[in-house]
Amino acid sequence: xxxxxxxxxxxxxxxxxxxxxxxxxxxxxxxxxxxxxxxxxxxxxxxxxxxxxxxxxxxxxxxxxxxxxxxxxxxxxxxxxxxxxxxxxxxxxxxxxxxxxxxxxxxxxxxxxxxxxxxxxxxxxxxxxxxxxxxxxxxxxxxxxxxxxxxxxxxxxxxxxxxxxxxxxxxxxxxxxxxxxxxxxxxxxxxxxxxxxxxxxxxxxxxxxxxxxxxxxxxxxxxxxxxxxxxxxxxxxxxxxxxxxxxxxxxxxxxxxxxxxxxxxxxxxxxxxxxxxxxxxxxxxxxxxxxxxxxxxxxxxxxxxxxxxxxxxxxxxxxxxxxxxxxxxxxxxxxxxxxxxxxxxxxxxx
Amino acid sequence: xxxxxxxxxxxxxxxxxxxxxxxxxxxxxxxxxxxxxxxxxxxxxxxxxxxxxxxxxxxxxxxxxxxxxxxxxxxxxxxxxxxxxxxxxxxxxxxxxxxxxxxxxxxxxxxxxxxxxxxxxxxxxxxxxxxxxxxxxxxxxxxxxxxxxxxx
Amino acid sequence: xxxxxxxxxxxxxxxxxxxxxxxxxxxxxxxxxxxxxxxxxxxxxxxxxxxxxxxxxxxxxxxxxxxxxxxxxxxxxxxxxxxxxxxxxxxxxxxxxxxxxxxxxxxxxxxxxxxxxxxxxxxxxxxxxxxxxxxxxxxxxxxxxxxxxxxxxxxxxxxxxxxxxxxxxxxxxxxxxxxxxxxxxxxxxxxxxxxxxxxxxxxxxxxxxxxxxxxxxxxxxxxxxxxxxxxxxxxxxxxxxxxxxxxxxxxxxxxxxxxxxxxxxxxxxxxxxxxxxxxxxxxxxxxxxxxxxxxxxxxxxxxxxxxxxxxxxxxxxxxxxxxxxxxxxxxxxxxxxxx
Numbered sequence: 001x002x003x004x005x006x007x008x009x010x011x012x013x014x015x016x017x018x019x020x021x022x023x024x025x026x027x028x029x030x031x032x033x034x035x036x037x038x039x040x041x042x043x044x045x046x047x048x049x050x051x052x053x054x055x056x057x058x059x060x061x062x063x064x065x066x067x068x069x070x071x072x073x074x075x076x077x078x079x080x081x082x083x084x085x086x087x088x089x090x091x092x093x094x095x096x097x098x099x100x101x102x103x104x105x106x107x108x109x110x111x112x113x114x115x116x117x118x119x120x121x122x123x124x125x126x127x128x129x130x131x132x133x134x135x136x137x138x139x140x141x142x143x144x145x146x147x148x149x150x151x152x153x154x155x156x157x158x159x160x161x162x163x164x165x166x167x168x169x170x171x172x173x174x175x176x177x178x179x180x181x182x183x184x185x186x187x188x189x190x191x192x193x194x195x196x197x198x199x200x201x202x203x204x205x206x207x208x209x210x211x212x213x214x215x216x217x218x219x220x221x222x223x224x225x226x227x228x229x230x231x232x233x234x235x236x237x238x239x240x241x242x243x244x245x246x247x248x249x250x251x252x253x254x255x256x257x258x259x260x261x262x263x264x265x266x267x268x269x270x271x272x273x274x275x276x277x278x279x280x281x282x283x284x285x286x287x288x289x290x291x292x293x294x295x296x297x298x299x300x301x302x303x304x305x306x307x308x309x310x311x312x313x314x315x316x317x318x319x320x321x322x323x324x325x326x327x328x329x330x331x332x333x334x335x336x337x338x339x340x341x342x343x344x345x346x347x348x349x350x
Numbered sequence: 351x352x353x354x355x356x357x358x359x360x361x362x363x364x365x366x367x368x369x370x371x372x373x374x375x376x377x378x379x380x381x382x383x384x385x386x387x388x389x390x391x392x393x394x395x396x397x398x399x400x401x402x403x404x405x406x407x408x409x410x411x412x413x414x415x416x417x418x419x420x421x422x423x424x425x426x427x428x429x430x431x432x433x434x435x436x437x438x439x440x441x442x443x444x445x446x447x448x449x450x451x452x453x454x455x456x457x458x459x460x461x462x463x464x465x466x467x468x469x470x471x472x473x474x475x476x477x478x479x480x481x482x483x484x485x486x487x488x489x490x491x492x493x494x495x496x497x498x499x500x501x502x
Numbered sequence: 503x504x505x506x507x508x509x510x511x512x513x514x515x516x517x518x519x520x521x522x523x524x525x526x527x528x529x530x531x532x533x534x535x536x537x538x539x540x541x542x543x544x545x546x547x548x549x550x551x552x553x554x555x556x557x558x559x560x561x562x563x564x565x566x567x568x569x570x571x572x573x574x575x576x577x578x579x580x581x582x583x584x585x586x587x588x589x590x591x592x593x594x595x596x597x598x599x600x601x602x603x604x605x606x607x608x609x610x611x612x613x614x615x616x617x618x619x620x621x622x623x624x625x626x627x628x629x630x631x632x633x634x635x636x637x638x639x640x641x642x643x644x645x646x647x648x649x650x651x652x653x654x655x656x657x658x659x660x661x662x663x664x665x666x667x668x669x670x671x672x673x674x675x676x677x678x679x680x681x682x683x684x685x686x687x688x689x690x691x692x693x694x695x696x697x698x699x700x701x702x703x704x705x706x707x708x709x710x711x712x713x714x715x716x717x718x719x720x721x722x723x724x725x726x727x728x729x730x731x732x733x734x735x736x737x738x739x740x741x742x743x744x745x746x747x748x749x750x751x752x753x754x755x756x757x758x759x760x761x762x763x764x765x766x767x768x769x770x771x772x773x774x775x776x777x778x779x780x781x782x783x784x785x786x787x788x789x790x791x792x793x794x795x796x797x798x799x800x801x802x803x804x805x806x807x808x809x810x811x812x813x814x815x816x817x818x819x820x821x822x823x824x825x826x827x828x829x830x831x832x833x834x835x836x837x838x839x840x841x
Contacts, residue, residue, distance in 0.1 A: 031723070032794050049639060054792060054793060055729070064729055064730070064761045065760030070502070146639070146641060147641075149536075149643060150537060218658070245568075246542060246543045246545070248733075250731060250732060250733035250735075250736035251732050252731050252733045256792055264759060266752075266755065270420060270502055273502045274502075279761075280729070282731070285732075332537065336733060336786070336789065336790035337542055337543050337563055338535035338536070338537065338540040339542065340535070340536040342536065410748075412757075412768070415768045415772065419765075419768065439829060442829035442833070443826070443829050445829065445833050445835065446833055447826060449807075449833070450778050450804065450808065450811070451775060452837040453837070454771065454774060454800065454804055454807070455771070457706075457709070457717070457800070458717060458771060459715065459717035459719075461714060466839040467839065480841030481839060484841055498767060498768065
């Protein structure tokens with residue numbers, strides 16, 4: 001496992017080198033002052049002073065709107081470029097012809113990509129649209145030093161400098177950035193920039209571990225042990241009705257969640273042109289389970305909210321062997337009514 | 351207040367481009383007025399495509415936006431004169447809807463000439479033709495619509 | 503002792519009495535949330551729990567949003583036979599929230615006689631996003647109100663800071679014309695003067711001063727951030743009227759489900775239009791948006807037009823007729839095309 005380092009002041013040179021190999025997405029400020037993960041052209045300032053991005057990087061692999069097929073007069077054809085903002089939330093079905101380097105992804109979000117891989121690549125069928133994008137994506141994780149009060153990655157098997165899902169893990173030190181290759185893709189990346197990088201010295205590695213430890217200490221633990229079993233026993237608990245009363249069914253939690261992946265497919269027709277498009281969907285919407293007969297098996301916010309937590313903390317564990325939550329806290333921070341799923345586990349008891 | 355932005359080019363007019371105007375006409379007055387124009391052999395531009403509705407009050411703002419999204423360069427809605435509505439007050443309720451819609455769309459930056467409203471009675475064939483002339487001319491001057499257009 | 507603390511004490515007393523005397527079946531209020539600068543809605547049914555009720559500068563949620571679902575009519579005759587009678591609901595309301603309740607009562611969504619309105623005169627509520635931005639790199643651990651009404655914050659390293667309330671108060675509160683509930687069964691707090699309507703007028707005038715193409719460009723840029731999560735719609739108390747929202751319908755599909763900028767723009771334009779005469783500018787939509795879109799940009803204009811053209815402000819009088827369900831012989835016709 002190669003470990004290198006690069007002075008902070010040379011980061012731009014590394015990114016320039018990567019630009020020769022593909023598109024570089026890095027943290028940058030948008031018009032409203034938020035730090036987002038977006039393609040940075042040379043000269044555009046990269047910001048390293050951020051907690052996490054509003055949208056998770058799943059948007060690069062599962063765009064909010066993705067054209068799957070186009071037909072004209074009954075004949076399928078190669079999708080033409082889609083009009084519109086063309087940002088990471090839109091995509092067409094064409095295979096990308098360039099690598100995409102995602103620099104600055106947080107460990108929680110990288111771990112989430114492994115959960116998405118389970119869904120889209122882990123079964124008998126592999127989702128070709130996801131697969132094409134995934135194959136061309138290189139994930140460079142930037143370890144966290146300042147967790148938020150909504151973070152709980154350490155309680156779901158992750159941590160502020162966790163390696164899961166990363167091709168390269170970058171840890172910010174005082175003067176340098178420590179770069180650790182985790183996968184073969186990561187090794188390739190480091191070799192392609194070998195002339196820019198120095199070796200990681202034992203003191204540097206020591207400093208990295210110390211910083212990781214300090215960050216992890218700031219994260220309050222959540223009682224998520226045996227979550228699947230506890231949820232199974234609590235299916236009929238009155239707790240669900242009480243806690244879910246507040247839920248507005250707004251969809252914010254699912255849309256921002258790095259592991260949520262439910263989607264809808266619609267055919268848009270105009271004249272003899274048909275476009276089949278995949279868009280994000282959310283189980284908190286009443287329409288999600290509405291049958292054509294009018295019956296809805298999840299008729300109220302209680303059933304829907306319970307389902308959401310069951311899926312993430314029980315069904316996913318029982319079916320796929322992993323939690324579908326990485327503790328990023330976006331659902332907690334952005335919920336308009338400040339619902340906090342951590343409260344569920346506190347109230348559930350043993 | 352409604353401002354006209356006549357003379358402002360908003361987009362390059364393709365050669366041989368003809369404006370496409372979708373016209374929502376109420377069955378009892380405006381559609382009959384258009385019919386009268388036809389029967390009287392009054393010539394007016396061919397650019398309008400008519401959609402007949404029972405009453406101007408039936409027109410939902412989303413129809414107009416959908417028309418623009420699907421490639422219309424302009425939209426015209428026409429109903430009975432106030433007081434003459436076949437359903438008594440459909441056009442009176444519509445009047446408020448349209449006033450607000452026109453303000454909102456202009457506020458959003460859509461040229462006011464692209465979304466127009468009028469009253470035409472069943473006996474006003476000539477008036478109908480004149481209004482269509484005016485609307486088509488105004489939209490022609492603006493060029494093809496590039497707002498809300500959705501490419502599939 | 504901050505002003506909020508006094509109101510909180512009286513609020514708890516009021517709620518306790520209402521619940522104990524069974525004058526309400528349910529009391530809606532706020533309680534402390536797990537994150538600083540927030541509260542979370544509280545559905546109280548027992549008088550013993552009133553000490554959970556909170557009143558502070560973070561009570562932003564418009565609780566009127568829960569009323570339509572509490573008074574949902576039975577779906578059909580069979581359900582009507584077994585459905586329980588509608589509850590009597592007490593709720594704590596700021597000025598903007600009260601106006602939403604009035605709009606709901608006008609539209610017969612909610613019966614006045616089943617409500618106990620505990621109004622609180624509101625000095626403006628904190629927008630947590632603005633507060634966090636003001637803290638820059640610091641991570642807030644706790645926040646509260648000081649005696650001057652400013653916000654006292656403790657950050658990650660134990661340092662204490664004060665944020666001036668007017669700098670972090672929600673945008674909607676900066677233009678609020680009705681901070682004191684006009685309709686109530688009980689009123690807490692000292693009545694607060696509304697802001698000059700000029701504040702909001704200047705915002706729309708500034709936007710209208712731009713040429714059409716610049717306005718359109720601004721909207722397209724703003725809406726490019728929209729992820730179609732529908733939070734703005736779900737947070738809105740009046741935006742729940744339709745059994746199936748036009749924007750969700752699939753037969754026909756009026757608006758595509760994705761983030762094509764055309765569909766996003768139509769979504770927002772249609773929502774703003776449907777709010778005409780009903781939106782009370784409470785700002786719940788803008789606060790709910792996870793992408794920081796200013797959804798009030800369009801709503802503000804529609805509200806002003808409704809006021810200018812028809813002399814109507816939503817939520818003022820219980821017996822007023824909603825303007826788009828009404829008409830007058832002399833309604834403006836300036837917008838018409840003449841040959």
